[in-house]
Amino acid sequence: MRFLLAILLLLFPTPLLAQWKQAETERFRVYADMPERQLEQRARLLEDFHALLVRATGRNLPDGAPRLDVFLLQDIADATPWRAVDPRVSGFYRAGAGRISAFALEAVPGSRTPGLAQTLLLHEYAHHFLLGASRNAYPAWYVEGFAEYYSTARFGTERIEYGLPSPVRSATLARTAWIPLERLLARDPSLLRGDESAIFYAQSWLLTHYLFRAPGMRDRLSAYLKAYSGGADPVEAFREHIDPDFRGFEAKLRRYGVREATYSRFNRIEAPATSVRLSTLPTAASVLLLPMTALEYGVPFDKREAALADIRERAARYPDEPLSQRALALGELQLGSPIVAAELLDQQLSRSPDDADLLRWRAQAARMIVQKNGFETARGYLLRAMEADPQDWRTLIAYSRLYRSTSQPMPDSALDALLRAYNLAPQVTDVVLDTALALSNAGRTGEAARVLEPLAWAPHGGPAAELAQRMLAKARAGDVPGVQGQVEDLRRQQIVTGSVGRGR
Template sequence: MTGTAWMRGAARLLGAVAAMLAMLASPAARAEWWEATTSHFVVYSESSQRDAEKFAVLLERFDNALRTLQGMPVPGPEIGVANRVKVYRTGDTDNIAVFARAPGSGIAGFYIPRAGNPVAFVPARERIATSKGIEQGPRLDIKTVLLHEYTHHFMLSNFSTAYPHWYTEGIAELYSTIRFMDDGSFHVGDVPQARGAALDYLPDVPLSRLFDTKATLSGMQQYQSYTFGWLLSHYLNFAPERKGQLVAYLKALNSGEDSLTAARRIFGDLEALQKEVRRYKRGPFLGYDVKPGDYVEPKVAIRRLTSAEEALIRHHMRSQRGVDRKEARDVARDMGGKDAVYSDSLPAQLWVGEAQIDARNWDAAEAAADRALKIDPESSAAYLLKAQVFMGRGKTDKKAYAEARPYYIKARHLDQLDPRPAIGYYMSFRQAGEPIPAPAITALEQVYPEASFDPQYRLLMTRQLLDDGKGDLARTVIAPIAFRGHEGENENLPLEVVKAIDDGNLDDARAKMAQIFKKAEDEGEK
């Protein structure tokens, strides 16, 4: 599964929502909450202090491992508080599946890539079937779901390479099974156990179809593309006789060459490759150990949540999860007045204010923002909240967009690494229907390193670059989210944009971008 499938389109079943509310309000779930912060993560964990700290260390070690494998500095440059992935750990896999609006699906976690606020939800424990029934207990295997999704986050954050769907998912599966040793080393190449049955019993996806982005895969082939994508990625990365071919294929794809044409040119006889991969899945699977030089255990800052935070965390999670209009009103109602009750708590003001923004209660949101600014006049998040109040009012009074801008400017001044003030400042002109000044466009471009993991930001950048006539740059920005799958089942408008750019037809590319934003606007009004 992939979090970049954005959960908006998931079915909103009334029973699922009711179950979610029951889970969040359950007295049995009233355990202590801990916040564990590392260089790249903030973990909110309903668990023991030791468990929260251990999980945060594991995540940070994973980021370090990815950097080591890519030849990048460890631990890397400072990314800022806003860009750390916020991981919410609570309940078990059943609870998370309900929270994902997919009860009974077995979903063990999901990730939402939002610039300035990337979030993930995973269980604190997993339901384990035993001979005596169902019991609960800690299972670190839960981590593989999050590591899979974080690989997507990491690759989009650091590279502009476009990968085909099978490789995007295959490499995420490959890295999600990285095994860490006590001496600081790690092993790459373990088999994802959850894919074992599919690997053994389901048929392979024909490579002539997997490499053909114009082909429509059946439902079974789509499902199997994850498992077979892992197998093919594993083989092409580790098999000595195929060394260098995968890199050559990806370079060809990014230069605009047709996927199937490039595959036949670089890999040769695809039937022969298919037979090699079939033999390879019988094992043994190759792999290797990596020992980073000068390994240092990741540092973790740990604290227990305040009483105000513990009182609001479950409502805040619902808000962070994403809400439709009805859910937004429900969350705002449940959090209403809590900012006044916890008038000395900055998180309470910010969390309540965000919920009121979602519910379009602009006056209540502004009251929370003003309290936040009184508590901390140097809080970038508080200025950002105040700006969002005026952006909301701008939907009915366009003059309000101009009132948002000073708050965005102040927020950006206070936190240069948070991309949201720059994006908001830019959007204040776009949504007002005013000419966009050069400083606003420059600000939007400047936050690319901090926002590139967010597909929505990439779409904004692509549209602006196309408006400026910079087709080649626009292609590099949109391509990584365009090569997401095969044509046929669902229209892939980002890929149509890429094709129009390749054909030198920027007017058509702009028209396709307009369709993308119109569709998103229509969905946002539901």
């Protein structure tokens, strides 16, 4: 019988589980199910790309900025287990209240374009860099054009090249009717979605390429971006600072794309080798790593019950692994019972008392459970978490939220923690809005306005960008009650619609 069973297992093998590995460098944690050598190469590529962006832009991320988590996937839908994802998407960047990550395909199925998967990966990191290295507002075409322009970079053993042609975007420009320049420049979020998105990205790439490289255009671009960040109308600012003749400018742009575009090449400079630490994640990561990541970004209300059942079932497959216990605790905290979460977290903290994530989650549970001294209990856990990892922006904003008020200034210690969180993670919407409100409450409306500007005109900002625009108008006018009123209106709307405080 055993012999027969062995034969059957050989004939009908069980599916292989993903064997997740991690490559950690100074600025990245890269996760993938691939051979170690290949994973190490991807991690070194990202460090090379970061160095290129620093060299080309003269900017850098703030000291102490968190490592970016990068997930290389065989199926992009794995990144969003409880949300639908457009099958045409090959990668995306997400800066949420729980974490900041980039997701990209290991390889693009059916693509005939060499290096397309690498280009997509670099595109996503370029977004992270632009948002983190600058506090300026940028138009949608520039945000995407910047990422497209640098994403075609190639890194050889002796030379580095960037500003190279994009075969995909060039083909789109050649075969698709162009969007009128006036509409491309306007704040039109519909261009980022649907049938026009391909030509929008292609024109954004070419426009950025031209303004970066054509003689005399860099200074004009800088003047335009400064005016845009200051709230100027994007179309009129383009006429004033770059070219008033849109028809003539488009003709120059077409000619440049066909015959005049250039690229840059420089020799590598001898530098210390990038340190890459490779490790294999526990078996439970094969079924829990991506769902846990999705939990930290939040789960749609109508999927919460199913998501919690899914987490419990996955964790039950490896009940003795610490990762399973963490997943259970996080699932209960976000979707189930905070009391159960607190019990699970207490068990884990008895073994790992200085784990900053566990301490932060335990503080959240203490705030959710109705009990005496809940505030002081949460504060104690957060102070321990801050001592364990002083640079974790998530702990810093959680600490500041102990003192958050729509109308009252924060204590100096809380405001200091919030400003540190903003310096480390300006890409995160919640951090921006909290910081702007706290600065306004402190009477520092000019600073609040500068914090709000990038979000107010963010191309993917959605409702948060609309709120930031309203807050920005009030902050620029020095209207502290007006800023507070915008936040109060939002909270009342959230309570009515059930998007806050339900399902706990």
